[in-house]
Amino acid sequence: MTQALAPSTSSEPTPQPVPLGSITPRLWTRPLRPLTPETSYGFRVIWFAAFILREPLDPWQQWAVIHLGELLPNGRPRFRQVLLLVARQNGKTHLCKVLALYWLFVERQAMVFGTSTNLEQAKESWEHTVETAQQTEALAARVSSVRIGNGQQVLSTTDRCRYKIGAADRKGGRGKTIRRAIGDELREQHTWEAYNAVTFATNAVADAQIVYITNQGDARSVVLAALRRSALAGDDPALGILEWSAPPGSAVTDPAAWAAANPQLGRRMDPAVLAGPAARVSQPDADPAELAGFKTEALCMSVDKLDPAIDPVAWQACLDVGDLAEQRGRLAACIDLNPAGTHATLAVAAVLDDERVRVETVHEWTGPSAAMALERELPGWVLAVKPKVLGWFPAGPAAAVASKVADRRKEGVYSWPPRGVKVAEIRGETPAVCLGLSKEIAAKTLAHSGQEMLDAQVLKAEKAKRGDAWVFTRAGGGNVDAVYAVAGAAQLARTLPKTRKISRHTRAAP
Template sequence: MTTATLLGSEVPRLATPPARELTPETTRGFECIEFAEEVLGLELMPWQKWVLLHGLELADDGSFRFRTLLVLTSRQCGKSTLLQVLALWRMYVDGAPLVLGTAQNLGLAEETWTGALQMAESVPELAREVAHVSRTNGDKFMRLTSGERYKVAAATRSGGRGLSSDLVLLDELREHHNWEAWSAITKTTLARPAPQVLGFSNAGDKSSVVLASLREKALASAADRNTTLGIFEWSAPDGCALDDRAAWAQANPALGHRMSEQAIASALEVDPEEVFRTEVLCQWVEAVDAAIAPAAWASLADANAERGTGAVFALDVAPDHSSASLAVAWRRPDGSSHVVLADHREGVEWVIARCAEVLSTWGGKLLVEQTGTAAFLLPQLQQAAPSSSSQLFAQDRSEIGSFGFFPSAQASQGGVEAVSRRFYVDACSALDAAVAAGQVRHGNQPELNSAVAVARWSTSGDAGQRVLSRKDSRVSPLVAATLALHGLTLPVPSNGGQFLFL
């Protein structure tokens, strides 16, 4: 008895339908497929042909219907081949003056570009039309004798600025954690007569803000025949079982063509659930490779905390100075630690006065990492702390109360203490251990919870110790909380204030 090979779905589970019947007169997909198969010698998979037929649908004026198109599938299904085919077809057949390829990892965009160049060079009639190739790092492009170019650009706030593009290829769109790169790169198409921005990716998580927003808008407008935003998504249904073979086929259109069931089954054996769901089932998850599991963090919430003494404050500033966070930690009567944000605001102009206020009110310590993003404020903080008084900032006292506690009449003057990079490394290890052991509680504040949702580990030093990455500005509240919690291991101030909670 033989078992039939499980084939991936040709048709996406979620898709913007065509505005009319697709024929050689209403889509240029047919000629692009012919170019891929007859000129490039490729054997396209059914799902790749489906994307080309539907993605290159024409509007009534002859331009492409979709100015922006999202294509989502699981990993290793052949997205790169589609990118290369589209780039070469637009250059050689359509005569597009500039194709711009980009990815959050520049090396990935360059790899796709290199593959397209090799395709062109392997076909004598195409190779003869290649006038110049630049392989210079940071300036890779190929130019045809008729002037068309395929250029690689970094996915940054300056990527593509000054250029005018006819086709923008955005790979791994899930890695765009803010709108800076999208804003810079996609606006290169505004003045072109028949532009397209194509975003390719697998599913994302909470940090994938650009992809999440575009996907939501595309699904909401899918029934609108006049929409210029399209989505083709091969994904498993939400909540499906991990071993559901039918769901595998829906998310992996290359299954049975270039991918085997055995490969997926093997991934299921070794992958954490959140990794398998996003990478293999193309499903959205809270976080992938999160520094702190969202469920574990949620279980440690305690918005109505017990009283505590020995306040330790810590300050962190986002790398781009877009915001600053002031956290406070203390020991609970049960022996565990508790941390809340005492303040979190945009900019840094408010920091000096606010820190002086809490120290004059509560006493204790204010920790600032001497090589960290808030270090530039250390001189001002150290100068302001000794001369501050509780009366000086009485007008802002209501903000302290908004975090659920009030100053004690016993409060005394505190001090600013610079801590080393090594302190931060140890603080990150201590946070990891405390969360795992359930020895820390938090105030369940949205800003802190959001920071946890996007927090990722990076490595520090030759020993490869894990620390919270600061690349994402939104993680700053968690960095402040981490420093404050570890500050509880320092000598306790002789006369700090007492927290009185509502």
């Protein structure tokens, strides 16, 4: 089925019809047997929403509850965990509310638990659920109490069942035996603490079920990514997936991609709400962060990062294979270490004759002993490279190692620091250094040779807010110590006194 747009009254080409949103997800776990009212509790959820709540489920929601409600021959839910992915503004909140009320008032589960990104967001969904229960004639008399305060929100029924909520953190769900749970916005769980707190609270319940409802995330969404991989691989027969998403490689302006990720497209969602932003983020000068956000929010596509610190197109434009051999007398160097102490980088930079600053990494240390190797081997590398200045970030992970190196007076048979090398902290605010590198790249006043490790880290670097400013994040997307090292080296190179080249034909004054 398609929904035709209004006919054109001008000489412009008639817009192509926009497909209706797909009721069936693009990726989903196939049922073990035909799904009927006897083999899925989802049919009862549909009836409950339509005739008790008087808030019918939309077609895609009906499809979802039928499949997530699949039952085994023994009557237990087939899936202990269900991963449901769909783009934003397609009715996830309504589906969560209906499921919670069904489990509470029809199945009479003793504990239904809900989590979201934070307690305030979880509370908003919980309040909608409570309001519906109190205003539904068939349910209101069975609401025994509603408790709000002291960080607790609990809806209790006369059947001694409770619906509680908690933030997605290590404390959520602990101390409870959970029979049913809804995990909203799983993409925001960047560690396993919240997942473990809730999941292991269901271990004593043979027929427990957790439904995770979310759109796609980025490289930090480690829990979502791991569960999705496992579900698609079929590693765990009790883990199911229902995913409405645009196929990989889809153009953001492709209506078919919109329809794959948005089952409400052309129903409750006007195609125009996607068409305008899609056209904007597809422009060559579009903000990479806005493009990434559109992909995750509107197309339910995974991206490496949501707020890139460095424009990958601009970084590629700065590629100029070369070396710093002719700048050996005006090099600046910088070291940095990741927080775990497992990866460190020594980088150098120099201002070229055309006023660009060339950066490159000289050496990297990898593994559990990287910090110790950096401390032990750095003097030798500095002696070999002979930079005018060696710097580090005094508030960063490399500070402890660097201070030990700076305090040395003897290293083997040579003195430290080598003659002509200044060893010092990088002065100024770290955000200013990070922004400086980003601006150099955007302005194409930087040159690099496309080193594999540096490229990988640059393309993973994301902004971590520090008030009104930002720094390169070290979380989720891998190491960024090389990015910090080249940023520091570039700044130091820009602050070195300029040296004037003297021609070999110049004579000394008499």
